[in-house]
Amino acid sequence: MSKIKLITGFLTLFLLGNLHAQEQELSSEKSVYVKGNALFIPIGIVNLGLEHQISKKITVQGDVLISPWKSFAGHELQYYSISLEGRYYFNEAFKHWYVGANIAGSRFTLQKWNYWNDGLVTDEETGITRKTSDLYQKGYSVILGVTAGYQFKVSDRWNVDIYGTVGTSQDFYKGYDRTRGDRYDKAEKFNKSGEIIPYRGGIMISYKLK
Numbered sequence: 001m002s003k004i005k006l007i008t009g010f011l012t013l014f015l016l017g018n019l020h021a022q023e024q025e026l027s028s029e030k031s032v033y034v035k036g037n038a039l040f041i042p043i044g045i046v047n048l049g050l051e052h053q054i055s056k057k058i059t060v061q062g063d064v065l066i067s068p069w070k071s072f073a074g075h076e077l078q079y080y081s082i083s084l085e086g087r088y089y090f091n092e093a094f095k096h097w098y099v100g101a102n103i104a105g106s107r108f109t110l111q112k113w114n115y116w117n118d119g120l121v122t123d124e125e126t127g128i129t130r131k132t133s134d135l136y137q138k139g140y141s142v143i144l145g146v147t148a149g150y151q152f153k154v155s156d157r158w159n160v161d162i163y164g165t166v167g168t169s170q171d172f173y174k175g176y177d178r179t180r181g182d183r184y185d186k187a188e189k190f191n192k193s194g195e196i197i198p199y200r201g202g203i204m205i206s207y208k209l210k
Helices: 002-027
Strands: 030-036 046-053 058-074 073-088 096-110 121-124 128-133 135-153 158-177 189-209
Touching: 030 158, 046 073, 046 189, 058 096, 073 135, 096 189, 135 189
Parallel strands: none
Antiparallel strands: 030 046, 030 189, 046 058, 058 073, 073 096, 096 135, 121 128, 135 158, 158 189
16 A cells, blocks of 8 residues: 555656746747848848747748849849748757748749859741840749758857858749740640759858847
8 A cells, every 4th residue: 555655656756847837938038039131131132031930849940932033143033932941950949950841932033053154045947046145034932842951059049140051942934035035945834844053051140139
């Protein structure tokens, strides 16, 4: 009988202690940081985010990127994206190393890097010759990726967040010739492509809202 009482007492203390710990975690303050990407500011690209703490080691971040350039160094660079990311910190939220899962969507009017030259391409069917530097792409993407990063505190309310994301991008686009004003591709609707690319990254300066 004494053993039963001892076990019952131990279980009671364990359960009460566990409930107390859960109540403390639920009642503890969940931090929120607003942030901006310092790497993109000098070239006029806006990348803002909001990171919200869910538990001791898990946060959720949403961010937007706006690149409004109809022409940047002679290339189209209009790119608008929104992404949502879940993060797991190995230490605790907003401190040190973390990994994340990211989903993003974007719309773009841009010139792919492999078109940044003055080469010529001739369509065998139509006989039309075009300069590759006159060709650009317009469409949208759906992207899934993984993030790795490191965040550290510089004062009571300021953090620095260094990160990068790599993922699979599924792209749907139309190709245009800026000189002739017509499409250079043969697709009836959209061209489709998929590739593994780095698509997010930088140095976020973060300010603690609460």
